[in-house]
Amino acid sequence: MAADTDHLTQANQSIEEITKDQYLTFFIEDEEYAIGIAYIKEIVNNLTITQVPQTLSYVAGIVSLRGDIIPVINVRCRFMKADKEFDEQTCIVVVEYQEYQLGLIVDKVKEVMFIEEGNIFPPPNAKLSHVNQFIKNIGKIGDSVKLLLDLDRFLLQD
Amino acid sequence: MLDMFIYEMSQLLDQLEQHVVQGDSGFSMDAINEIFRIMHTIKGSSAMMMFNNISTVAHSIEDLFFYLREENPSGVDYGRLADHVLEGMDFIKAEISKIESGAQPDGDGEPLIKIIKNFLAELKGGGAPAPAPKAETKPKKAGKESAKSANKAEKSAAKAKEAPRGAGAAETVYEGIIWFNDGCEMENVRAYAFVNNLEGKAANITHVPENLLDEAAAEVIHENGFWFQLTSGLPYDDLCKIISSTIYLKSMQLDAVGGDTSKAEVSPEVKIYKAVLTFDEGSEMENIRAYNVLHSVEGRVRVLKHLPEDILDEEVAVDHIRANGFLLVLSTDMKYDALYNILQEPVYLKTLTLEEVQSAEDVKVTPLEPDENDGLPAAPVVSVSKKKPETADASAAPEEKAEAAVSSAPAAAADPKRSPTQHMISVNVSKLDLLLNLMGELVIAEAMVTQNPELEGLELESFVKEARQLHKIINDIQDTVMSMRMVPLQATFFKMHRIVRDMCRQLEKEVDLVIVGEDTEVDKNIIEHISDPIMHIIRNSVDHGIEMPDERSKTGKPEKGRVILEAKNTGGDVLIIVRDDGAGLNKDKILRKAQNNGLLRKDPSEYSDKEIYQFIFLPGFSTNEQVTSFSGRGVGMDVVSTNLEVVGGTVLVESTPGEGSTFTMKIPLTLAIIEGMTVKMGGAKYTIPIISMKKSFNAKETDIFRDPNGNEMIMERGEVYNVVRLFEFFGVDSQIRKIEDGIMIMLENGEQTVCLFVDELIGEQQVVVKPMPKYIKKVRGISGCTILGNGDISLIIDVGGFFDK
Secondary structure (H helix, E strand, C coil), X not given: CHHHHXXXXXXXXXXXXXXXXXXXXXXXXXXXXXXXXXXXXXXXXXXXXXXXXXXXXXXXXXXXXXXXXXXXXXXXXXXXXCXXXXXXXXXXXXXXXXXXXXXXXXXXXXXEEECCHHHEECCCCCCCCCHHHHEEEEEEECCEEEEEEXXXXXXXXX | CHHHHHHHHHHHHHHHHHHHHHHHHCCCHHHHHHHHHHHHHHHHHHHHCCCHHXXXXXXXXXXXXXXXXXXCCCCCCHHHHXXXXXXXXXXXXXXXXXHHCCCCCCCCCHHHHHHHHHHHHHHHCCCCCCHHHHHHHHHHHHHHHHHHHHHHHHHHHHHHHHCCCCCCCCCEEEEEEXXXXXXXXXXXXXXXXXXXXXXXXXXXXXXXXXXXXXXXHHHHXXXXXXXXXEEECCCHHHHHHXXXXXXXXXXEEEEEEECHHHHHHHCCCCEEEEEEEEECCCCCCHHHHHHHHHHHHECCEEEEEEECCCCCCHHHHHHHHHHXXXXXXXXXXXXHHHHHHHHCCCCCEEXXXXXXXXXXXXXXXXXXXXXXXXXXXXXXXXXXXXXXXXXXXXHHHHXXXXXXXXXXXXXXXXXXXXXXXXXXXXXXXXXXXXXXXXXXXXXXXXXXXXXXXXXXXXXXXXXXXXXXXXXXXXXXXXXXXXXXXXXXXXXXXXXXXXXXXXXXXXXXXXXEEEEECCCCEEEHHHHHHHXXXXXXXXXXXXXXXXXXXXXXXXXXXXXXXEEEEEEEEECCEEEXXXXXXXXXXXXXXXXXXXXXXXXXXXXXXXXXXXXXXXXXXXXXXXXXXXXXXXXXXXXXXXXXXXXXXXXXXXXXXXXXXXXXXXXXXXXXXXXXXXXXXXXXXXXXXEEEEHHHEEEEECCCHHHEEECCCCCEEEEEXXXXXXXEEHHHHHCCCCCCCXXXXXXXXXXXXXXXXXEEEECEEEEEXXXXXXXXXXXXXXXXXXXXXXXXXXXXXXXXXXXXXXXXX
16 A cells, blocks of 8 residues: 555656656747646537536536546636637647646747746736736747746636 | 445545635635534444444544544644544545445544544633643543554463363452542543443443433542443453553552352342344335444443354355344343343344343254244254353363454454455446446447538448437446436335434434335435435424424424424425424524624515525524534534535525424425426527427417506417517527427426426437536526437526526
């Protein structure tokens, strides 16, 4: 029993180690956002989204992922940006956060990349717009910057 | 019933373990509530199954958490607390595994209870560290104690075996008094443990005070000591040793009062009785019932023999008891009436004949059909394993051995291969869920193959034939998979008989439990969550609702109260109704208590009846001033609402003062399988439970008329109905807005009817209801969703949502 637990903790640790500093980046309009890879379950496309009436504006609906019913969030709506027709680059990023499994509709998924802790900076302290309250940190890779999402606010706050 | 119990216990223990282990550094209030609830349930269930050692241990832990919950004391040593709870848990686990393997749960929980009680006392005393070391040394002591006694038991067993050869080993009657240390508390329980300890080593134990389970006995023992008399084949010295090993023993006195021959004079009142019990037809599991009988008389009588002997052998024993009744031969010094009363306790008892016989041999039995009624056996006498005490020295020793054999019969007789769990396996429900999902995929895959576009235009006679066969098999599997999850409420409902009966005895009330609709089937997941709520509501009804008989007759009601437990399907929901004809809820009392607890948010006069009744479901809310073994701590009704919340059910209370209360639990169709009509509206598909659909019809825009508030109505066959346009109700876009272009569906929910306007009907099919993801808050008019054969999602319409509350 004790050995099992040890084994498990070890496994968990190694997963954490592997996924540490790794982020999946995606585009909404021209901005590149990033989510820690530990939260990402999979990326899917071509799922039919069923609308659910009377839900929050940014909830696009629900999809069936191999028998699981998963709510889908339209990230554009969440960021108060204009809606956009789906194209061949539009995907649903399935994330697992706390007890929820959620799909995020994004314009385009770019890549998985390392952002070292030293290259992560706090966002500007002035909360100017609705959107930047979802940004936890800013990651810097070379000349480009990625916006690191604060999943707690992004997913769970009204 | 037994495996249900075992399964339930192991689940509860698993939950408990999680909470306790998490709480090692400090318990949250939620965890304390949860542990308290779990212990409460364990206590209740095990007491019901008559595993008293489990229930007493659970009770002591429950007490501990009750204190924690109520007082929320600071400076609690959580590490030790967790240790104690885990110890208690291990004890219960060990007992459960004994039960599971068909043995008797005979562990002694007393040392453990003592430790927990001490710990509680310590907490109450402001966490004074002084008693701590004492408490800590006890487990060791207790451990040694049990090891010692186990050792002794072995020794004495060995002796018993040797005895037949040693002609000198005779039974002697001893008489003695023991005194316990001052301040050791609970003398009655200690005495009880003492008597238990002697079991197997001595026989015919009589003692004063007689009823050790009555707490008043503690006082008596404290004052006068504990007097006992017994017969034993052990030498005086050995017996002394055994007795002196009792914990907290202050002084003892033991005298041999006579030899074997005088036995008859010493306990002249010991008589041998023969009892035959038969059970109601259809009561099921007669062997378990017989087992319970044996258990209930244990310690009070000596069971000399019983037929069928192997009562744990389900097939044989059940048939035997059904055909011939359960024969019990026992010796006891109890009065006829007292014995009769004990024996007539079992539930479902149909007849009981009890008669005194001269000796055990008088009970003549033919091995296959003991025809008790005429007492004229056709076959020669079968010698009875136990002989009467009057027998001479030489035979006294073998007797000892025989007795041991008889007393251990229930355990030993169980063929190890035939454990009670044999016919059932418990499957993790998540596996069933997975199976169901895969089933759905299979159906889709089948359609993809057999309707593959590449097959079009081909002449495929044998392919079509085989495909049809495949389709049939898949359908059968689907039915089986679905039926696997459905369980009738029968077992859950019948458990309640026992509860009502036990409560009636304790509370001296008379209550009839009437069960209606017990064959209603409910998803397995749901049954697990509703059995506790039902139990608590029934307890509540019996304890609080039904009045005492004399009170009832004063108000002109029949003395016997009545509780009706009913289940039925309505519109896709399962309703479980508990109705009593008692006093009804006391609104003022509830309001007052709510006020005292600071629960009122507005002026008391503004509360509606419904709102007032909802207070009783809050944790820790009880209007009972006194804590009884059944209620008063305010856990019960709290369990009701928490458990129902999990399955998304609701409970509704109606009550008329003086006439009784009705608790209606509405269990939604979550996870159930329903027959649904799929319709289209806008771009999406919706499924309407067929059971709420009355009919569909076409109408014209001109048929619609409006009231001043703009509510649309339609006249159909001479009756007027409200019209709900689904796209308007949900606020979604739809191409079809005119009544002529779509279709009207008449829906019924209870008494109310409404006409729903949708785009078109698609078809009827069985669907598996899935709950909406938690992330999406409750949508009015939608109860869940389902995945259709082609993989599309359809939202399930909650017909009740169209009506105002």
